[in-house]
Amino acid sequence: MKDLKTLIARRKFLDLLFAIVGLLALMVGVFTLLALIIDLALDGMSRLSLSFFFSYPSRFPEEAGILSAWVGTILVMFVTATTAVPLGIASGIYLEEYAPKNWFTDIIEINIANLAGVPSIIYGLMALGLFVYKLHLGQSVLTAGLTLGLLILPIVIMATREAIRAIPTSIREAAYAVGATQWQTVQDHVLPYSLGGILTGVIIGLSRAIGESAPLLTIGALTFIAFLPDPPLQTHFPFFSFEWLLSPFTVLPIQMFNWVSRPQAAFHLNAAAAGLVLLVMTLTMNGVAIYVRYLFRKRIQW
């Protein structure tokens, strides 16, 4: 009888022990994230000022800033979004609503799952061989935007599919019953109801692209950029220009890599400040994505 009691007590103790170990394992990740943010903030805060945002990179760490980097990030993200969003949503709609169940659809699906697992630097090699040297687009905003667009395409496709899959079949049947065509059903019902999920996926994809530097380094983007691309909006006729697409560029993560790989400690402070800006951008985007998901979940109830 006593043996049984100690046995039970021991098992209960082990159970409790694991509850503590589990909580600790969970906290390792959380605390690492906190340590990372605090470390960056402590190092980089002193460099964050208005002039840091509005200066070009420089040989002198105190004068260097991230103007060309954040302008480049915005331009590249614009190209990335215009590539990945329409292509990704259209692919997702095709696979969920249109695709016949056959071997070819299976191949497309396996292929997308595989693309999602391809290391980002491989996309950079593809861009180097194809966009830079075969299509002669150069080391430009356009090349960078396309590369990152293709990189996040699987994320957008998967998010679209998941959002569409959550819509009950009865909604589609109701639309067909009143004579709607397949596209009318998609346009008037499927797309609006899945908008929240799609938007979440798009934001997460873009936040991934903003922090990506390996594929851009591969196309040869690590250069000293102390000028801004031709502005897209002009003061004289025809008031817009696409020259910026072929302009050389730098982006925030590359500027940060440049600074962190220098031996002088003063540049490391700049790297920390740039990293802080980058971190705030990606964490904000992820926060917005979580909020959007929550908002749409609350609004739509089947």
Next chain:
Amino acid sequence: MNQDSKITFKTHFRRFRERLITTALFLAAFSSIVITGGIVGVLVFESISFFQNVSLINFLTDREWTPLFFNPHYGILPLITGTLVTTGVALLVAIPLGTIAAVYLSEYAPHRLRETTKPVLELLSAVPTVVYGYFALLFVTPLLQKIIPGLPGFNMLSAGLVIGVMIIPYVSSLSEDAMRAVPMHIREASYAMGATRLQTSFNVVVPSALSGIAAAYILGISRAIGETMVVAIAAGMQPNLTWDPTKPAETITAYIVQVSLGDLPHGSLGYQTIFAAGLTLFLFTLIFNIAGHFFRKRFREIY
């Protein structure tokens, strides 16, 4: 009559529009195949020129990788050991922590804790990798140097540890999904036999979810192998045939970055090396991705 022809015209127009849209959507989905074709095409095309100059046997057995030196050697082994060591260190962190966290979240954590901790854990994979590189080089390495005296400023250990934390969410979130997919009645049967939560977790839930957990591990491995910026910044960029994680070394990915930073002429043998290295990396991850795909498919089918 007039009315009728109007209707047929409208119907025809609608049918035409539907077909047009279907084709456009199909082309969009097909683009993913074109991308894969582009990747494989570029890698294979440039690698073929490379292997016309360097024999495959040399590539796989030479113990030195010095393609840019006066007396070049083209042995991929040092890059592979570098990749395997950093990945190994990363897995030693991510697999235990990720699995325990997944068991805890799925079987122990109260609802509120799970709902708040999961998004925070996911943020770990949202932090830009270049920021992790900074963290590894300027925070983790100095910290490790206090514990291990004589640790060089660039080493695979700190890069691997940081990658490990970075891939925890990949391991934990898919594992947790797999464990939560295990039906409640299987757990209840275990509890009815008098098992504790710990016994149920590890003797019933984990074995039932094993293929999903395996898929999670494989995803984590594939991420760690392909990780670039952390190793490029913190592990040092010098090929080094060693299994010792406290030494500096170069991974396949870091080598590609190193060459990209320089100014190699297009079409030279040095330029082609990064594609041969890239092809090796692609094949590694492809094997893991395909294996992961089948494991994932299996765990979806079981229940």
